[in-house]
Amino acid sequence: MSHRITGISGLKRYVDLSDDEADEIERASREFRWAITPYYASLMDRKDRNCPIRKQAIPSARELEDVLGEEDPLHEEKHSPTRGLIHLYPDRVAFCVTNRCAMFCRHCVRKRIVGKRDYNLSQGDLAKGIRYIREHEEVRDVLITGGDPLVAQDAWIESLLREIRAIDHVEIIRIGTRTLCTMPQRITNELCDILSRYHPIWINTQFNHPKEITEEAAAACDRLLRAGVPLGNQSVLLRGINDDTDTMKKLVHSLVKIRVRPYYLYQCEVVRGTAHFRTPVERGLEIIQSLQGFTTGFAVPRFVVDTPIGKVPVAPQNIVARDENSVTLRNYEGKVWQLPNSVNWR
Numbered sequence: 128m129s130h131r132i133t134g135i136s137g138l139k140r141y142v143d144l145s146d147d148e149a150d151e152i153e154r155a156s157r158e159f160r161w162a163i164t165p166y167y168a169s170l171m172d173r174k175d176r177n178c179p180i181r182k183q184a185i186p187s188a189r190e191l192e193d194v195l196g197e198e199d200p201l202h203e204e205k206h207s208p209t210r211g212l213i214h215l216y217p218d219r220v221a222f223c224v225t226n227r228c229a230m231f232c233r234h235c236v237r238k239r240i241v242g243k244r245d246y247n248l249s250q251g252d253l254a255k256g257i258r259y260i261r262e263h264e265e266v267r268d269v270l271i272t273g274g275d276p277l278v279a280q281d282a283w284i285e286s287l288l289r290e291i292r293a294i295d296h297v298e299i300i301r302i303g304t305r306t307l308c309t310m311p312q313r314i315t316n317e318l319c320d321i322l323s324r325y326h327p328i329w330i331n332t333q334f335n336h337p338k339e340i341t342e343e344a345a346a347a348c349d350r351l352l353r354a355g356v357p358l359g360n361q362s363v364l365l366r367g368i369n370d371d372t373d374t375m376k377k378l379v380h381s382l383v384k385i386r387v388r389p390y391y392l393y394q395c396e397v398v399r400g401t402a403h404f405r406t407p408v409e410r411g412l413e414i415i416q417s418l419q420g421f422t423t424g425f426a427v428p429r430f431v432v433d434t435p436i437g438k439v440p441v442a443p444q445n446i447v448a449r450d451e452n453s454v455t456l457r458n459y460e461g462k463v464w465q466l467p468n469s470v471n472w473r
Contacts (some may be wrong), residue, residue: 128164128229128278128310130164130165131162131163131164131165131229131230132162132163132164132165132168133161133162133163135149135152135153138152138163138168138185140168141165141168141169141171141173142168142171142172142173142174142181142185143173143174148176151186151187151188152185152186152187154188154191155186155187155188155190155191156186158190158191158400159186159190159231159233159238159242159400160231160242160243161184161185161186161231161233161242162228162229162230162231162242163184163185163230163231164229164230164309164310166309166310166311166312166343167180167184167229167230167308167309167310168184170338170339170341171184177367179335179336179338179367179368179369179374180336180338180339182233182365182367182368183232183233183234183335183336183365183368184230184232184233185233186233187233187403189402189403190233190400190401190403191400192402192403193399193400193401193402193403194402195397195402196397196398196399196400196401196402197397197398197399198238198239198398198399199239200236200396200397200398200435201236201396201433201434201435202435203215203237205435208259209252209255209256209259210248210252210255210256211223211224211248211252211253211256212255212256212259212260214259214263214266215437216437217265218265218266218267218268219266219267219268219269219270220259220260220266220268220269220270221270221272222256222260222269222270222271222272223237223240223248223272223273223274224247224248224253224256224271224272224273224274224276224279224287225246225247225248225273225274225275225276225278225279226240226241226242226243226245226246226273226274227245227246227247227273227274227275227278227279228241228242228273228274228275228278228305228309229275229278229305229306229309229310229313230305230309230310232305233400233401233404234363234365234395234398234401234404235398236396236398236433237273237274238398238399238400238401239399240274241273241274247279247283253287253290257290257291257294260291260294260297261294264296265296266296266297267296267297267298267299268297268298268299268300268301269291269297269299269300269301270301270302270303271287271291271300271301271302271303272302272303273303275303275304275305275306276302276303276304277302277304277306277313277314277318278306278310278313281317281318281321284318284321285321285324285325288300288321288322288324288325288328289325291325292325298327299327299328299329300325300327300328300329301328301329301330301331302322302328302329302330302331303330303331303332303361304330304331304332305332305333306332306347307330307332307334307344307347307348307351307358308332308333308334308335308339308344311341311343311344311346311347312343312347313347314347314348314350314351315350316350319350319351319353319354319356320354322351322354322356323354323355323356326355326356328356329356329357329358329359330351330356330357330358330359331358331359331360331361331390332358332359332360332361332387333360333361333362333363334360334362334378334381334382334387335362335363335365335368335369335378336368336369336374336378337374337377337378337381340378340381340382340385344385345385348385348386348387349385349386352386357388358386358387358388359387359388359389359390359391360382360387360388360389360390360391360428361390361391361392361393362375362378362389362391362392362393362428363392363393363395363404364392364393364394364395364406364410364411364414364430365395365404365406366395366403366404366405366406367403367404368404370406370410370414371414372413372414372417372418375392375414375417375418376417376418376421376422379418379422379426379427379428380422380426382426383423383425383426388425389425389426389427389428390428390429391428391429391430391431391438392411392414392415392428392429392430392431393431393432393433394406394408394411394430394431394432394433394441396433408432408441411430411441412430412441412442412443414430415427415428415430415442415443416443416459419443419459420458420459420460421459429442430442445457445458447463449468451469451470451471452467452468452469452470453465453466453467453468453469454466454468
């Protein structure tokens with residue numbers, strides 16, 4: 128964290144920059160802060176400005192051209208009973224305990240808070256959130272997110288986990304982190320030992336491109352898996368980065384090889400500064416259609432659009448026709464099959 132790249136001179140150690148590109152970075156950074164770990168920068172192509180690693184990490188003047196983007200497209204603050212806590216779904220909450228990240232991704236849905244003045248929630252705000260969870264017995268699932276909670280110190284993480292695990296009706300704790308991708312060295316044996324003491328804990332991470340799945344990332348995932356932590360991946364569909372079938376297929380195959388299950392493929396949010404990453408929803412459907420039947424079933428992520436009313440799964444339509452006594456289905460090759468299926472079978 129202390130060696131993150133935050134200036135042009137540091138960035139030039141990893142990539143070639145023209146004067147125009149350097150000027151773009153300077154202009155964009157006045158509006159949207161940036162920081163890149165040396166590890167993630169080492170994955171960049173030095174000369175190719177369209178490198179998928181560079182595009183996720185280096186600011187672009189295109190971030191300033193977005194006329195549709197919103198500060199809070201998911202209306203999270205309207206569902207926040209205490210600072211940092213989001214209660215949208217009946218039985219679970221998201222607890223945004225920090226706005227700090229190892230890297231400030233250019234497509235981040237929480238640009239309104241991530242990359243501003245760094246903070247962890249105060250002890251008072253943490254206590255209010257934990258009290259809310261304790262008082263709402265319907266909450267069985269707590270997602271610890273941010274920012275990225277795993278950039279905090281081990282003792283701080285353990286204290287938070289201990290408080291939440293002490294609540295009887297909390298069945299599972301989830302952690303959302305991108306450190307597996309952007310700073311895998313953070314996943315130490317000491318951190319894994321802490322996590323193993325508060326099971327069941329699940330982790331979802333975010334790999335968006337096959338180039339991100341390195342030996343270091345695979346080793347970090349392996350340490351967590353050996354500590355009993357199941358891993359899922361939540362990719363974001365990003366134009367010019369992973370919005371083609373070959374890249375997505377290579378990504379999901381690379382993930383299952385390191386025992387990370389592709390979980391979600393998110394439609395890129397209409398958040399301010401991300402217009403150049405967005406694709407139409409139809410592109411996501413085409414990619415899912417190209418995966419279904421053509422690869423292992425559990426390697427196909429669920430395509431979802433996140434909205435202020437919750438995540439909406441969007442899937443290719445495979446029901447061709449329905450009458451009183453049958454349903455006609457279409458398979459991955461376009462072949463159809465009529466299945467006896469009476470409306471009276473109840």
